[in-house]
Amino acid sequence: MFLLVTLLFGSGFPAVKTGLSFIPPLLFAATRSYLAATLLLVYVGITTEYWHPRSRQDVTAVLAGGLFLVGGTGIGFVAQQFITAGVAAIIFSLAPIITAVLAWPLLPAERLSGRDYAGVVVGFVGIAVVIRPDPASLLDPELLGKLLFFAALIVVELGAVLIRRSRPSMPIPALTGWAMLLGGTVHVVIALAVGESISNIQLTPLAVALVIYLSVFIGALGLVLYLVLMGEIGALKANLTTYLTPIVALIIGWVLLGERIDPLTLTGFGIIIAGFALLESREISSEVKKYRDVFR
Secondary structure, eight states, X not given: OHHHHHHHHHHHHHHHHHHTTTSXXXXXXXXXXXXXXXXXXXXXXXXOSOOSOOSHHHHHHHHHIIIIIIHHHHHHHHHTTTSOHHHHHHHHTTHHHHHHHHHHHHOGGGOOOTTHHHHHHHXXXXXXXXXXXXXXXXXXXXXXHHHHHHHHHHHHHHHHHHHHHHOOOSOHHHHHHHHHHHHHHHHHXXXXXXXXXXXXXXXXXXXXXXXXXXXXXXIIIIHHHHHHHHHHHOHHHHHTHHHHHHHHXXXXXXXXXXXXXXXXXXXXXXXXXXXXXXXXXHHHHHHHHHHHHHHO
């Protein structure tokens, strides 16, 4: 399951990059969200009676998920017009560190302490190496794409933290389905505001296949598998998929899309991983101790 989740999430970045050749980014994101929402809501409607929000906490969680967690992905789709799939995946690998920073003021039980601060600093040094902001070339499309994807990541992770803060009772598939529905609507509204048009969609077999793949296998199945994985092996081990998905994205981008990545970007990726290791050092030490005890 761990390998499957890694392969699914890692393939998502090249799939989005390819699909942008046929569909405008926000309409692409909206189509993906609506189809995934339909699948999830039909599933929960068949399997459970608790398929819609019943409390203020549920409504708050759906709003946070739709406006930020799903809505923010639209920014990421826009950003991927200007950067490679591999670079997008590497920037996304900062997600656990961004989550820790956002959770600090919003989730009192998850305060940073001790070497956590060092982990955060190291992680942001890594992302600075990846993005490499240059005041002299702020209008460079690639730099704008990196900054935009980084902003998208912050919005998405804010949504994830706000959902946890809401403490909803509804099943995760139902919550995700309603959030996808709301997020897709946000994408459509912004798409219309910026002038995206359905007439610009090239409805080729590949475009249809990519939308279905992103909706069914990543938006619905991938998410459910990831949540199951967290329950089976814990959040720490499940989060390791975040650091393997860029490798999958880099390989697919290189083989199928002819993408190349410079050594300095890979160096930044390594620094981000080091930051995560520092941030989660206590949990990692605890896991290592468990395995030592087993093999003694």
